[in-house]
Amino acid sequence: MRARLTLLVASTMVLILLAFLVPLAVLVRQAAEDRALSRAADVIQSIVPLAGAGEAAALQVTVTAQSVPVTVFLPDGTVLGAPSARTPGVRLAATRNAALTVTVDAGRELVVPVSGTAGTTVIRALVPASELSRGVTRAWTLLALLGLVLVLLGLFVADRLARTITAPISQLSAVSHRLASAELDARAEPAGPPELREVAGALNHLAGRIQDLLATERERVADLSHRLRTPLTALRLEAESLRDPEESSRVAAAADQVARAVTAVIQQTRRATVTPTTAVSCDATAVVADRVAFWAVLAEDTGRAVQQDLPSAPLPVAVAADDLAAALDALLGNVFAHTPDGTPFSVTLTPLTTGGASLTVADSGPGLPPESSRRGASGGGSTGLGLDIARRAAASFEISSPPTGGAMVRLRFAAG
Structure with a gap:
């Protein structure tokens, strides 16, 4: 923008200078x-x-003395x-008895006839071409230099003016990028034209509003933690009262996992700023095996056949163990929530040739509705x-329907 404004001013000044200097140069010539x-003409008049008097001797002296x-x-x-x-x-002047100005190769000649008693005397003065253009080149050079100086001065002024406009715009862009990077304390300093100052004020107001909304959201999440502690405590007490030790341990472990998940969400949400996370990884084989074993108990109760295909060796992937477990739990939870009892499902974990792993969850149920690919959309009355x-x-996410029916969700994870 700065270059365009400078170019616009330069082109405008050049046009204006041409409109004045070209006629002025013609006028100088x-x-x-x-x-x-x-x-x-003054020489001829002398x-x-x-x-006219016919004084040849005096005429000879006068003519010879002229420049x-x-x-x-x-x-x-x-x-x-x-x-x-x-x-x-x-x-022609002698014939017509009239003064003439004639252009010849050598320049201009002024011819004046003078009538006398002895006849017509013709006086001819030759003005060389060099005399006709004397001082013109110098004047044109001065005009060109003057025009160049004015253009350079105009460019300097235009650049300074453009900078006063573009500098606040660059600052607004930098502040917006900082806000996008979660630096919510970034603010723009109103500067420049009134329109840009208004934009800076609006951006600062938006940043403040975002901070207020995030603070409100953090408080809501904190309130959620207090609301969930009571039912979780009751759930633990109920688990301890179960007669079957294995069942009691399983229910208590599930309650503890919910508590840990809620605590992790609260801690992450209540962070004032987003800081760069360190590289995380986990053994996908161990995590998937643990979660499949957990859901296998419920699958047995609902008459579902579980097929799992896992590598025999550890398979590191670039995702936290809790996140991988939460992703698999969400997929398996959908299977149990949206398919009839007795519907079989499979969990397959395979290494990728490029590194990482592919996790596939498939079932033989009615399949997923088309809107399920959108965030927050659900065809089964859930949150979506x-x-x-x-x-x-996951690094990539894919939903498809196999030819045999049902639904298949494939997640790909980068190498850890």
């Missing part, structure tokens, strides 16, 4: 010609009285002054955020 012709080449053609054919043949202009949890944990 015309003035030089008029000055040279006027000087020659000779006319002597030519302009002057030739006098007497009626008897005598030629005084600068040697010259009778040009067509001289003959389960698939989004899995999507955010």
